[in-house]
Amino acid sequence: MISRRLVIGVAALGIAGAALAQAPAFFRIGTGGTAGTYYPVGGMIANAVSEPPGLVATAVATNGSVANVNAIVSGAAEGGFSQADVAYWAYTATGVFEGKPKVEDLRVVANLYPESVHVVVRKGVAKSIADLKGKKVSLDEPGSGTLINAKAILAAYGITEKDISAEFLKPNQAAEKLKDGAVDAFFFTGGFPAAAISELASTGAGIDILPIDGEGAAKLKAASPFFADDTIPDGTYKGIGAVKSVAVGAHLVTSAKLPEDLIYRITKAMWSDKTRAVLDAGHAKGKVIRKETALSGVGGVPLHPGAAKFYKEAGLLK
Numbered sequence: 001m002i003s004r005r006l007v008i009g010v011a012a013l014g015i016a017g018a019a020l021a022q023a024p025a026f027f028r029i030g031t032g033g034t035a036g037t038y039y040p041v042g043g044m045i046a047n048a049v050s051e052p053p054g055l056v057a058t059a060v061a062t063n064g065s066v067a068n069v070n071a072i073v074s075g076a077a078e079g080g081f082s083q084a085d086v087a088y089w090a091y092t093a094t095g096v097f098e099g100k101p102k103v104e105d106l107r108v109v110a111n112l113y114p115e116s117v118h119v120v121v122r123k124g125v126a127k128s129i130a131d132l133k134g135k136k137v138s139l140d141e142p143g144s145g146t147l148i149n150a151k152a153i154l155a156a157y158g159i160t161e162k163d164i165s166a167e168f169l170k171p172n173q174a175a176e177k178l179k180d181g182a183v184d185a186f187f188f189t190g191g192f193p194a195a196a197i198s199e200l201a202s203t204g205a206g207i208d209i210l211p212i213d214g215e216g217a218a219k220l221k222a223a224s225p226f227f228a229d230d231t232i233p234d235g236t237y238k239g240i241g242a243v244k245s246v247a248v249g250a251h252l253v254t255s256a257k258l259p260e261d262l263i264y265r266i267t268k269a270m271w272s273d274k275t276r277a278v279l280d281a282g283h284a285k286g287k288v289i290r291k292e293t294a295l296s297g298v299g300g301v302p303l304h305p306g307a308a309k310f311y312k313e314a315g316l317l318k
Helices: 004-021 038-049 065-074 084-092 145-156 171-180 195-202 214-223 260-270 273-281 284-288 305-313
Strands: 025-030 055-060 079-083 106-122 136-138 165-167 185-190 207-209 228-232 243-255
Touching: 025 038, 025 065, 025 260, 038 055, 038 079, 038 260, 038 273, 038 284, 055 260, 065 079, 065 084, 065 145, 065 243, 079 084, 079 106, 079 145, 084 106, 084 145, 084 243, 106 145, 106 171, 106 195, 106 228, 106 260, 106 284, 106 305, 136 171, 145 185, 145 214, 145 243, 171 185, 171 195, 195 207, 214 228, 214 243, 260 273, 260 305, 273 284
Parallel strands: 025 055, 025 079, 136 165, 136 185
Antiparallel strands: 079 243, 106 185, 106 207, 106 243, 228 243
């Protein structure tokens, strides 16, 4: 005869086991500043892929690409947005990560969209990158991919940090200071339209976006092959025509330590009809985040096995 105590004990174990089986998996996505593009796009993706109670994804505001990679390494985040160049440098311990341990566990989930470099100036302050010598220029905050890009672009045009009065501000802070005349220019790398720049242009503050082209752009692309020619279209920002620039791919990255099944579920959910509807109805850059280009520019850092499994099923990977 089975005792009542034993039956209760077995039942309790069953309930506990069911609770453990239903325990949610959390996936924190490091994005960027709230005035940039990473944050709103990350929020859309997090909301779309979440499947409570089994999977809860959240978008976290951060300093950007470098900070996101470091958060994945430390376990403070399960995933994050990163420029393709920053991810490669982290994986190979080159570039800005030179002298540091290789982030060998870094893995790619998907390529998202091209990030355009914006060099925003007060109207009449400069007509070219070379004109920034002697000006007050915000290069973006430490931990951002923009800061790395800004230094590379200035160098390609023969400008060092000593040639300018450098500040290191978030895009929204830089926009406010530019509006007030406290800075002359600021850099921003991200998908257009960027909220901080759109707001600045709509206030009639009087701004221009400098072109990145000619010999300087050629030198930049030769030194950093991650950059590609790009154009910010006419009308993207009020009162500003088409501007030649350069762009670098934005990737969603994670750690090889995360389970294959979890990343498979997230990747599959990213490219579902539900997520497609959210991306199309949300930020302008959402429309260019497409499954067909999910592997574009991916190769410097390995795919996570869970992501690779999905792309093979989808016929995008052999």
